[in-house]
Amino acid sequence: MKTAILRARLLEAQLDLARCQERAVILLLTGHAVTHKGRLVNELNHWLENRHTEVHALAPSSEERERPYWWRFWRRVPDRGRIGIFIHGWYGDALFARAERRLSPGAFRDRLAEIRAFEAELAAEGVVLLKLWMDIDRPAQRRHLQALQADPVRAWQLNDTDWQRHLQHAVIDALGREMREATAADHAPWHRLDFRDRPAQLRRVGALLHETLVAPPARPTVVPEVVPAVVPEVVPGEAPAPPSIRRAEPRVAAPLKKSDYAERLVEAQGRLAINAREMARRRIPVVLAFEGLDAAGKGGGIHRITEALDARQYRVHRIAAPSDEELALPWAWRFWRRLPADGRIALFDRSWYGRVLVERVEGLAPEAAWRRAYAEIREFERQLLAHGAVLGKLFLAISQEEQLRRFEARAATPHKRHKLTDEDWRNREHWEDYQRAIDEMFARTQAPGAEWALIACDDKRRARLAVLEQVNRRLEMRLASPH
Amino acid sequence: MKTAILRARLLEAQLDLARCQERAVILLLTGHAVTHKGRLVNELNHWLENRHTEVHALAPSSEERERPYWWRFWRRVPDRGRIGIFIHGWYGDALFARAERRLSPGAFRDRLAEIRAFEAELAAEGVVLLKLWMDIDRPAQRRHLQALQADPVRAWQLNDTDWQRHLQHAVIDALGREMREATAADHAPWHRLDFRDRPAQLRRVGALLHETLVAPPARPTVVPEVVPAVVPEVVPGEAPAPPSIRRAEPRVAAPLKKSDYAERLVEAQGRLAINAREMARRRIPVVLAFEGLDAAGKGGGIHRITEALDARQYRVHRIAAPSDEELALPWAWRFWRRLPADGRIALFDRSWYGRVLVERVEGLAPEAAWRRAYAEIREFERQLLAHGAVLGKLFLAISQEEQLRRFEARAATPHKRHKLTDEDWRNREHWEDYQRAIDEMFARTQAPGAEWALIACDDKRRARLAVLEQVNRRLEMRLASPH
Structure with a gap:
């Protein structure tokens, strides 16, 4: 398909989505540092009718930190008819916190289970998910970092953590693989985008998004259970047997004085x-x-x-x-x-x-x-x-x-x-x-x-x-x- | 009216408010420290059906500080059918910031003008306002503070600022008078509650709220203009004459190549x-x-x-x-x-x-x-x-x-x-x-x-x-x- 035709079809599919107001779409990008996620999102966004899109890159507010972890994502789920584009979304925090050992292996696996449950629940409610892993090999990442640093016009694009993440390339690579294996599903598939294919990336993402928009959605009927490895200490170990209303006796002997x-x-x-x-x-x-x-x-x-x-x-x-x-x-x-x-x-x-x-x-x-x-x-x-x-x-x-x-x-x-x-x-x-x-x-x-x-x-x-x-x-x- | 009858009528009026969903009510309390505003609000709230009330005592979040000042109040305006009770609301900040000289006299007067405009706009949109000034004279406030401090069970009720506000009693008194004079309106009247009448306060507030609920609302048709004394330096001094579409020429000589x-x-x-x-x-x-x-x-x-x-x-x-x-x-x-x-x-x-x-x-x-x-x-x-x-x-x-x-x-x-x-x-x-x-x-x-x-x-x-x-x-x- 020619790019112009792809663009026209994608836009048409998006306008159908907005008109029917039956489904919402989440496109999520995560992966290695300096893979131009921001640029790709910008370019894609120009292909779309941006009255019906929203882009989220998170920095939690005090209101978010004062509520359960997933509140910050729930409040950003797009309305039916809209496309929400998330940079890192609920993956970045898990990935980098684990890489930096702020999350234990058990807590990391628990988070992945939470992600599975969250995405299945969204999908069952009509939110279609599409997830992209932005890949780059270590030498290419190094070359790219050095080139950016040397360029006075673009050096601002680098931030403090980019080099740190480069040093952890192997760790992030392995964690990314584990993450994708643990959270791939028919209703929330992963696609890998290689940095070397950069010129073709936009077309590829456009085509994937178009496919997602026109395909019949996969709606899971079961939400997977989260059986956490790490149990907060404030939660008691075992629950007593549940009550039963049919076996209960609502009446009492004598009313209280x-x-x-x-x-x-x-x-x-x-x-x-x-x-x-x-x-x-x-x-x-x-x-x-x-x-x-x-x-x-x-x-x-x-x-x-x-x-x-x-x-x-x-x-x-x-x-x-x-x-x-x-x-x-x-x-x-x-x-x-x-x-x-x-x-x-x-x-x-x-x-x-x-x-x-x-x-x-x-x-x-x-x-x-x-x-x-x-x-x-x-x-x-x-x-x-x-x-x-x-x-x-x-x-x-x-x-x-x-x-x-x-x-x-x-x-x-x-x-x-x-x-x-x-x-x-x-x-x-x-x-x-x-x-x-x-x-x-x-x-x-x-x-x-x-x-x-x-x-x-x-x-x-x-x-x-x-x-x-x-x-x-x-x-x-x-x-x-x-x- | 007997208290029991007043309570029943107040509740009835509130349920009418909730049923009709035409108007919302704001009850705002402000004034001197240690006048038991919290207790009065609690007691009044027990008289009401609390599924239709909400109580606000503000501590701005990071999301609020990142938006224009009035956003924090706009987002708390109650829905039609509901009663919002504000402790200090938009008055406390003005009052205490001025008392502590964090607001200049000009900025204080500007704030009062903003309050007038805000309240008139709310009232015009069907939000009924009722405002209470909690009064106490200086010797009584001192006695009350000392008694609280000496009481191990209630001493926690005192906070750091209470004594400071006691020392500023005269200033707060004068500012309060200025504030009330500047913001009293048919659609947003002030009532003064004296600490000495404490046993009767709840009945008084209940009666005022009942009156507000059953009276035909005063709806202003004009929103007063704010002509600020303090102009932010980023705003240019004068605007050019406005354009006119009837005098404009939408066509151009030749299209751009x-x-x-x-x-x-x-x-x-x-x-x-x-x-x-x-x-x-x-x-x-x-x-x-x-x-x-x-x-x-x-x-x-x-x-x-x-x-x-x-x-x-x-x-x-x-x-x-x-x-x-x-x-x-x-x-x-x-x-x-x-x-x-x-x-x-x-x-x-x-x-x-x-x-x-x-x-x-x-x-x-x-x-x-x-x-x-x-x-x-x-x-x-x-x-x-x-x-x-x-x-x-x-x-x-x-x-x-x-x-x-x-x-x-x-x-x-x-x-x-x-x-x-x-x-x-x-x-x-x-x-x-x-x-x-x-x-x-x-x-x-x-x-x-x-x-x-x-x-x-x-x-x-x-x-x-x-x-x-x-x-x-x-x-x-x-x-x-x-x-």
Whole structure:
């Protein structure tokens, strides 16, 4: 194909991508130093309609450093219809940190596993990936470095690390090979670009990108599991068996007396206030996910927590229908974007578990999507914990009879009527389906540091105390660890 | 009203606010140290449904420091339906910086004028404001500080600055009075809360907030002008007379020869590459707004700019229909959010001028909205310049005959057909209305550092060179200044 024809076809394919808004494309370049990655990206970008492209070369901000590692990449995933070009992206950090021994071999392999999971999740959500390894042999790299250094006009292109990376050429070469082998996939293939073929590189990349744009996308249905070699010390070794809503007994023998409740509430909230302040001081983020049956008392439980907190420290996120900006991005982004900075507390009133609960039961998500969600969720939570966050997952359950009583009470009370919707009644019809989905969720997302707490809520007072107790316990476990 | 009734009514009013999603509310507290602002906010927050509130106490991030001052507040404006509670907000910084002489008297007054403009713009866009000054007299403040210091349980509440602010009580008192006088408005009233009335404060604030929620909002139709006393040295003293599209001659004597064009293009792009690199080195942000008649060649002009730039440095923002997240916030947010970090370049393909062009002519914005937009835009651009940004505003014009020729050529060329929409033909019918709107825009938004360049585009080659020349000249003017 002539270059002019290739350019025209590539542009046409890009405009189709922008028009359909079904997929996004990520083109990632990494590899050896002084291989003209920047120049290649510039040239390619001139072939494209740059209203629909974005180029990312990372230097993490303070907001990024205060959140789990992958947040900086999640926030840069392009919208459907757009092409995101990443220089080094999530590979450069892994590669050079390992080369400089800032990452242990185990941590490097863990990072590669995280990359596999991240890319599979993106691909499953319609983000097409194309990855380029920019290659150069050691003598050519040396010659090129020397030529650049001698050229007064271009010497500024060299930076301090280029020579260092030249000295580590063999290490980077070996790590690059390991990295590519570990992360090649149908949905995220690697291509090697040799420095000697430089004049043809642009055409080659243009052709690869064109191919990627017009080919039917490979969408994985399984997100690979990350089994880390390096486990953060703050995560306990083993999780107890998951709870079961079908085997649980939501009712209690006798309701708690009001005076006993008031006393124990004050005590628990006092403890929580002290614990939360200590989290702020030690800059530990806290993520609390509240799920539960309708009318089980999520709002009341959350309120008893926030009563004890400084309003500057927390934020309640109510997860409802996604915005159109969220719909243009992979599903998980709507949760990533709400993660708290270090020392802050995010309370999720409904959470990322919606996918395997309401979206599954009501058929709002395709089966493939909710089936792979378990692994995606496990990985999401693992990354929160790896960042040092405390994670609390609370499921509030009530019996069918108690739920009916509360619905009827709401319908009869003017200022509570807004809390009751047609959907609530509809959900009740799927009671059995929900029970099955809930128990599967418990079983498949129970993990060390990410244990579920099933809280029986037929007695509101006991339930609220149990919520506080659960949150306190999780914070205190974390505070007891020396990190 | 009994407290229980007040609480119930307040909650009801808040839920109405959340349901209607028409307005947002900002409650701001500032004033003397150790007046229990945090505690009051906590207590009030417990009265509210905290899924619809957010509390902000600021500590600017690196991303915030790299953008114009007001970005940090714009990004925290609550969505319609929500209540944002700000501790100190945009007042604390002004107050304490002036008290500590980090702001000159002139800069302090400028800040107050910016606050007036910001609050008027928010109010005009449906954000209701309520501001509280927390008062305490000097002896009471001293007693309270001593008591806190002596109390081992509460001593942590004191921070280093509290004593310093106590010593400056008289200064803060006087500045607070000046600040309140300068920024009181029907749409953003001040209320003074005395420390001695502490037990009644929560009720008072609850009642004020309730009143604010149920009262018809005061919506200003005029945004006050900021005439700064302190002019940044990088801004030139006077702007030339604005251009006029009706008096301009878009046609040129003879088209530029291709070989001359190619030579001059290479030269201009080379200059731009050097200038842009220098902007990155000196961490100066650049904002380029491209407006123009349909088919005048905005895309081509932008492309000739970006060809010369490093793709990592710039981003093209095409301004089209707002997202639903943008619709939930004041109009200006969609532009603020796209401002570049220091050293970066943002190219706007259509811009904040849409409000006084297409939205005005097509009746998409109410007359009051586009009428006040001129002042809002002047202030927006003034803030960009005050932050040290370079601003380029380019208007690309063609004659009616040339536009028709280009439309017909587009309709006849398959791969250009997507560029031509029904809207383009419709806009042509409003030719005269557009001419009037354009000239009014030129006249009303011409300002030092924010001058318009009207570029005749009937000859594409000359037009592209003129675009490059204009951008180069603006960058070089800035680079010639020593700051």
